[in-house]
Amino acid sequence: MIERPETVDPPLTDPVSVLLIDDDETWVRTxxxxxxxxxxxxxxxxxxxxxxxxxxxxxxxxDCIVCDYQLGDGTGIELLASVREQTxxxxxILVTGEGDEGVASDAISHSVTDYVRKIELGSQPTQLAQxxxxxxxxxxxxxxxxxxxRSKETLLQLVTSGxxxxxxxxxxxxxxxxxxxxxxxxxxxxxxxxxxxxLSSAGTTGYIEAAIKPGTRPxxxxxxxxxxxxxxxxxxRSLTESLSSTDSNPTPTPDSSTEDARWxxxxxxxxxxxxxxxxxxxxxLTFGVLSVYSRAATQIDDHERELLEEYAETLGxxxxxxxxxxxxxxSTITTVRFRFTDDRLPLVALSSELPAETTIRTRTxxxxxxxxxxxxxxIEGATSDDxxxxxxxxxxxxSVDVYRTDGEIRCGLVVDSxxxxxxxxxxxxxxxxTVAEDGHTDLIAVLGxxxxxxxxxDGLTTVTGSTPVATLYADETPSKAADTTPINRLTxxxxxxxxxxxxxxxxxxxxHNNTGELAETLNITRATFTQHLRAAQRKVFxxxxxxR
Numbered sequence: 001m002i003e004r005p006e007t008v009d010p011p012l013t014d015p016v017s018v019l020l021i022d023d024d025e026t027w028v029r030t031x032x033x034x035x036x037x038x039x040x041x042x043x044x045x046x047x048x049x050x051x052x053x054x055x056x057x058x059x060x061x062x063d064c065i066v067c068d069y070q071l072g073d074g075t076g077i078e079l080l081a082s083v084r085e086q087t088x089x090x091x092x093i094l095v096t097g098e099g100d101e102g103v104a105s106d107a108i109s110h111s112v113t114d115y116v117r118k119i120e121l122g123s124q125p126t127q128l129a130q131x132x133x134x135x136x137x138x139x140x141x142x143x144x145x146x147x148x149x150r151s152k153e154t155l156l157q158l159v160t161s162g163x164x165x166x167x168x169x170x171x172x173x174x175x176x177x178x179x180x181x182x183x184x185x186x187x188x189x190x191x192x193x194x195x196x197x198x199l200s201s202a203g204t205t206g207y208i209e210a211a212i213k214p215g216t217r218p219x220x221x222x223x224x225x226x227x228x229x230x231x232x233x234x235x236x237r238s239l240t241e242s243l244s245s246t247d248s249n250p251t252p253t254p255d256s257s258t259e260d261a262r263w264x265x266x267x268x269x270x271x272x273x274x275x276x277x278x279x280x281x282x283x284x285l286t287f288g289v290l291s292v293y294s295r296a297a298t299q300i301d302d303h304e305r306e307l308l309e310e311y312a313e314t315l316g317x318x319x320x321x322x323x324x325x326x327x328x329x330x331s332t333i334t335t336v337r338f339r340f341t342d343d344r345l346p347l348v349a350l351s352s353e354l355p356a357e358t359t360i361r362t363r364t365x366x367x368x369x370x371x372x373x374x375x376x377x378x379i380e381g382a383t384s385d386d387x388x389x390x391x392x393x394x395x396x397x398x399s400v401d402v403y404r405t406d407g408e409i410r411c412g413l414v415v416d417s418x419x420x421x422x423x424x425x426x427x428x429x430x431x432x433x434t435v436a437e438d439g440h441t442d443l444i445a446v447l448g449x450x451x452x453x454x455x456x457x458d459g460l461t462t463v464t465g466s467t468p469v470a471t472l473y474a475d476e477t478p479s480k481a482a483d484t485t486p487i488n489r490l491t492x493x494x495x496x497x498x499x500x501x502x503x504x505x506x507x508x509x510x511x512h513n514n515t516g517e518l519a520e521t522l523n524i525t526r527a528t529f530t531q532h533l534r535a536a537q538r539k540v541f542x543x544x545x546x547x548r
Contacts, residue, residue, distance in 0.1 A: 050074025069096035169200030228277035282316035353390035
């Protein structure tokens, strides 16, 4: 159902280091000249034996290896096997004059990236350079996607794992330094006088201590952190090239003021090339700012800036939510598990039809019509065929749409109502999730201040005709379930479009679906879908964590 769009690798701009290996010194010299003449980004070093190549690989990390099959004191296959033990994805091009199918088969079995014959290179002198560029570009693109995925997964985890703003801010800053390669990252918050006070930081924190005076108000400094707050927008500033295209004000010079000279001098002393500052906001309320510093002038493009804005938006949501206030100010959270075994309930019936040890999990339940309800669910331990067969045997389920099957099934289920989750959502009770397995369902909820367990049991019994068994949890520390509860509930339509977008991979790079396709799934216009998605986007990270 989901088709991944084709991606185009960007042209190479950063230098590409190539290790060229062949025991034929004449061929090595000739190819080196051809490669470097073809593309300025190619920086070629050479080795003329297996032993020399091994020695160079111990001290350097090339972006691509081009190696002849016959090396005199070894073979290219042997070197490939050695390289693959350390770097499984490093582009490795095997060059040979043999043309032996056995050599090609052996190379493929050792995960060679590409395989060419010398006779081909003789007739097409630019072929090797083109292949190097293509392979390195594809590898760098995949590495960037992998880093972004890890970054987002880490962010999702820390949003629900931290118990204080300082801890969450520190974990985010550490992740930006360790995973995304920034030299320094820090979170500043506003004090009672609207001055900026550092909350958390990581990396080269000496700059913050030297250049950021706690309590400075946004209008009192041109350091990007304060500009972002005073102008209520993201600021990208290059210290060597004036400003990036996202900023319209000229870079201040040391002559502007003593304050300007101080932070600029400190930034230069740390070797910073680029600074990005993003306001931390939620709705119309500003909480502070996220600032990062890079020593690489090319690190921050539009996509990277948008990613940082997503991080800041997530922090704003966390700082704002009722769950956050509860974590800080309340010592007890009352969590209840309601267990149902009545197979008249759709998830109980579906669980009974699926293979043993299958788990159905949903955190999004939306009334679709007067007689049906939409579940957005993940299913572990079953195949798509298992799911479709089970749905065919479950009368209470009208339809199923499978969105993704990468490790777990993500799907939408339209079922008969009423279901117990409807009562929870309509009353002073906080819905967390429903887990169905082995022919029963556990509905997890957090009680409101004015709600008792008995009221819940009575209400659920009235709605479903089935009396659940309730188990109460009351700890001095918040439970994991309570931590992941969406506190500020979205409107029904916002929940629907947001959770569908998450489950269908809309927020990933590259996107799995566009808004038009998702809108069609919900029988609404693309403009309506986009409007609701944007309104709900501030909650995307926490909602996505709960979905998983």
